[in-house]
Amino acid sequence: xxTYVVRRLIAFVPTAFIAIxxxxxLTRLAPGNPVWALIGDQSVPAEKIDEVVKELGLDRPIWxxxxxxxxxxxxxxxxxxxxxxxxxxxxILDRFPxxxxxxxxxTILTILLALPIGILSAIRQNSITDNLSMVxxxxxISLPSFWLGFLFIIVFSVFLRWFPSSGYRELSxxxxxxxxxxxxxxxxxxxxxxxxxxxxxxxxxxEVLGNEYIVAARAKGLTEVKVLYKHALxxxxxxxxxxxxxxxxxxxxxxxxxxxxFAIPGLGQLVTTAALRRDYPIIxxxxxxxxxISLAVNLLVDVSYTLINPKITYE
Amino acid sequence: xxxxxxALESQRKTMSSxxxxxxxxxxxxxxxxxxxxxxxxxxxxxxxxxxFCAAVxxxxxxxxxxxxxxxxxxxxAMSWKHPFGTDEYGRDLFARVIYGSRISLRVSALSxxxxxxxxxxxxxxxxxxxxxDGLISRVxxxxxxxxxxxxxxxxxxxxxxxxANVILxxxxxxxxxxxxxxxxxxxxxKTFDFVDAARVVGISELRIxxxxxxxxxxxxxxxxxxxxxxxxxxxxxxxxxxxxxxxxPAPSWGNIISDGREFIRTAPWLMVFPGLMISAAVMGxxxxxxxxxxxxxxxxxxxxxxxxxxxx
Numbered sequence: 001x002x003t004y005v006v007r008r009l010i011a012f013v014p015t016a017f018i019a020i021x022x023x024x025x026l027t028r029l030a031p032g033n034p035v036w037a038l039i040g041d042q043s044v045p046a047e048k049i050d051e052v053v054k055e056l057g058l059d060r061p062i063w064x065x066x067x068x069x070x071x072x073x074x075x076x077x078x079x080x081x082x083x084x085x086x087x088x089x090x091x092i093l094d095r096f097p098x099x100x101x102x103x104x105x106x107t108i109l110t111i112l113l114a115l116p117i118g119i120l121s122a123i124r125q126n127s128i129t130d131n132l133s134m135v136x137x138x139x140x141i142s143l144p145s146f147w148l149g150f151l152f153i154i155v156f157s158v159f160l161r162w163f164p165s166s167g168y169r170e171l172s173x174x175x176x177x178x179x180x181x182x183x184x185x186x187x188x189x190x191x192x193x194x195x196x197x198x199x200x201x202x203x204x205x206x207e208v209l210g211n212e213y214i215v216a217a218r219a220k221g222l223t224e225v226k227v228l229y230k231h232a233l234x235x236x237x238x239x240x241x242x243x244x245x246x247x248x249x250x251x252x253x254x255x256x257x258x259x260x261x262f263a264i265p266g267l268g269q270l271v272t273t274a275a276l277r278r279d280y281p282i283i284x285x286x287x288x289x290x291x292x293i294s295l296a297v298n299l300l301v302d303v304s305y306t307l308i309n310p311k312i313t314y315e
Numbered sequence: 316x317x318x319x320x321x322a323l324e325s326q327r328k329t330m331s332s333x334x335x336x337x338x339x340x341x342x343x344x345x346x347x348x349x350x351x352x353x354x355x356x357x358x359x360x361x362x363x364x365x366x367f368c369a370a371v372x373x374x375x376x377x378x379x380x381x382x383x384x385x386x387x388x389x390x391x392a393m394s395w396k397h398p399f400g401t402d403e404y405g406r407d408l409f410a411r412v413i414y415g416s417r418i419s420l421r422v423s424a425l426s427x428x429x430x431x432x433x434x435x436x437x438x439x440x441x442x443x444x445x446x447x448d449g450l451i452s453r454v455x456x457x458x459x460x461x462x463x464x465x466x467x468x469x470x471x472x473x474x475x476x477x478x479a480n481v482i483l484x485x486x487x488x489x490x491x492x493x494x495x496x497x498x499x500x501x502x503x504x505k506t507f508d509f510v511d512a513a514r515v516v517g518i519s520e521l522r523i524x525x526x527x528x529x530x531x532x533x534x535x536x537x538x539x540x541x542x543x544x545x546x547x548x549x550x551x552x553x554x555x556x557x558x559x560x561x562x563x564p565a566p567s568w569g570n571i572i573s574d575g576r577e578f579i580r581t582a583p584w585l586m587v588f589p590g591l592m593i594s595a596a597v598m599g600x601x602x603x604x605x606x607x608x609x610x611x612x613x614x615x616x617x618x619x620x621x622x623x624x625x626x627x
Contacts, residue, residue, distance in 0.1 A: 014453070138605075144556075144593050144594065147552075150576065150590070253463015256557075261576075275559060276558055278472060280472075294460065
């Protein structure tokens, strides 16, 4: 098992390297130089622009920029935001816990709701429960999360006044102010993912339940509970856990939009506003950070395969 | 008879051409009939076709101009004059929503076309020519590692905001998925005996790829592109909502919702209707995709492929 973990970690290096290189290339696709975008419509003397260009190293060839940028980015020196007048890493670390809270809660809620529903639909295939859950998941999966967020605001905060409509409070302000502001965004973010995981759980359970060893286990006289949890679920879990890793990545990405709906000052909102302002160091740093977190979680998922099924080795 | 292999090929062609054509035509018609017998496909079409028609015939359905300001009727509620109400500038929401469907559908349709072209090209290269596989697969995996629509945000931030750049960014986001599907199918089909047979007969590698292997991947490709279309509608609306999509005043479903957010308490209809349209279009396309998958590619039934559509 440990060799698998180590080899998986080694395979992580090129993946991360390619991701980081792609970020560099894609953020520099822009024609002209970012200083122009930064200035906007203001009139600034040409010498001043040249000075800034030189200061930022934008006059050097692209490969040289890359060679100097890469080691800095890897050591956490993501540059300096001209807008916030702070190092990028500092700005990101301020915001990141909020995004992680939302994505984390959303993933947990998704697992807690989707797994039982998915398993139940598979056990009682074509029953009313199954059909209902399939119909609902087809509908939920098609709703844009940001629109769902607004509907929740209209229903739960404008009409029913159960939860505040926007913002974020630290946990230090008390449990309810913190929690009540998380309920609607987490719910809006999770519904599509719940639908996705219900479908995946159902189909992988059905696949496993069709195997001969399940018939054998039943024939042996095992109780249905034992057949399901010891024989079926454990095997179905391999594909389910892949989707769980993916759902965490989706939640991180989805929180970009949800944070904008609920005016939550998270990393997603940071990246979006930076994109509108063309604050390149923030865009680069924020995306690098989000991507690495999602890569790391998927690495964990891969490693957890071996815990569930010791037969899996690195091919 | 200087080229026996070529001659053999042309002989084979003349021998088989007549019945083959007839059979092909019959299967096409039968395919279409089979599709409409599928419940999911039919339901999806019933949802999508009206939306599509509304987009095409927009000028006939409303006499209002979607960008025409009318300060005399700001934020008016639903009425006979304005079936969906009006927005803060007095623009007719019904007109904006159906003209918006033009932009939303056009953007995702075009990005689907581009995605199909690049996806097949790169996927076939990666699957058929081993030397290309490493680089293409690595870069595609790299692109797929960006969570959600972050990749799109990055591309638009770099290139600037325009409809063309939205299409481009969506193409960059979805192409890796198509490349994966095409590559896997090509790798599979490549091992079949008829490919070896074609090679023995002396058919060129390019022809083997284009006329013997690629026809086999049309089924999974069609299914993926349909899901990609649904995903595209969601992503386009998401980007427009964030203010990074189609620039205003041109209406798109996403930016109508974004415009309406300030009036969520006083004029909730501003976001209800465009959202309903997005949901209906996405659901219609997803159902069509489900139906097509059941018809064309039953093997895929129990595997992960719905993932792309849950990104919105």
